[in-house]
Amino acid sequence: MLKIDIISVQPGMFKGFLEQSIVARAVKKGACEIRIHDLRDFTHDKWRKVDDKPYGGGPGMLMMCGPWFEAVESCETEQGVDRRVIMTSPAGRRFDQRLAEELAGESHLVFMCGHYEGFDARIRTLATDEVSIGDFVMTGGELAAATMVDSIVRLLPGVLGGGPAATSSESFGRDGLLEAPQYTHPPVFRGMAVPEVLLSGDHRRIDAWRNSEARKLTEGARPDLLK
Numbered sequence: 001m002l003k004i005d006i007i008s009v010q011p012g013m014f015k016g017f018l019e020q021s022i023v024a025r026a027v028k029k030g031a032c033e034i035r036i037h038d039l040r041d042f043t044h045d046k047w048r049k050v051d052d053k054p055y056g057g058g059p060g061m062l063m064m065c066g067p068w069f070e071a072v073e074s075c076e077t078e079q080g081v082d083r084r085v086i087m088t089s090p091a092g093r094r095f096d097q098r099l100a101e102e103l104a105g106e107s108h109l110v111f112m113c114g115h116y117e118g119f120d121a122r123i124r125t126l127a128t129d130e131v132s133i134g135d136f137v138m139t140g141g142e143l144a145a146a147t148m149v150d151s152i153v154r155l156l157p158g159v160l161g162g163g164p165a166a167t168s169s170e171s172f173g174r175d176g177l178l179e180a181p182q183y184t185h186p187p188v189f190r191g192m193a194v195p196e197v198l199l200s201g202d203h204r205r206i207d208a209w210r211n212s213e214a215r216k217l218t219e220g221a222r223p224d225l226l227k
């Protein structure tokens with residue numbers, strides 16, 4: 001079972017995500033265990049202060065070392081199990097399907113959600129990985145952590161109804177292509193018909209069509225994936 005700890009100053013942001021998504025189903029099925037920690041529980045002053053002004057001046061506040069070191073150290077890992085500690089950061093390695101697959105194979109993940117102007121640089125020493133979800137800046141790391149956890153958890157065995165096939169034939173799968181267009185009922189909607197081949201029942205032709213459509217779509221929308 002994959003153990004996931006998420007540390008945040010806004011733990012309430014994970015409520016809906018944990019109660020209503022596929023992640024909720026994964027937890028119920030025992031594929032993973034997710035614990036949310038309030039960073040302020042690791043402070044020792046009556047204001048539960050987690051941030052302070054940056055040395056050298058500059059706008060905003062930075063997250064302080066003390067609460068972060070205590071919080072990450074409190075996320076217990078079983079003996080002999082290597083854990084990955086993932087600091088959310090615009091400066092990190094870009095998250096993608098390969099990294100989601102890699103992390104889905106781990107036993108214990110700890111996500112660090114930054115806030116304000118980010119982390120005191122010394123907090124980076126706690127992380128095994130620094131990961132960004134794209135070239136833009138968000139207010140906090142909560143949505144980044146939720147994005148990553150969602151895409152990791154759906155890869156865990158038994159979480160999606162269709163088994164391994166449900167994820168292996170998707171966009172960014174092993175062939176590196178985007179997924180071919182898909183259709184469902186009705187066969188004709190407002191004059192738009194489902195391609196005849198998909199109604200043929202001939203699975204060799206269907207596979208060939210899907211392959212060629214996936215390639216065309218990828219060439220048009222994401223030629224960088226073909227390099």
Ligand SMILES: C[S@@+](CC[C@H](N)C(=O)[O-])C[C@H]1O[C@@H](n2cnc3c(N)ncnc32)[C@H](O)[C@@H]1O
Nearest residue numbers: 088089114115117118132133137138140141144
């Ligand atoms: C306002 S941002 C800090 C930005 C930082 N001052 C900078 O210029 O790189 C606050 C926190 O949100 C999270 N965050 C923001 N954008 C992110 C992204 N693209 N990917 C992952 N985490 C992000 C990080 O945890 C970050 O510490």
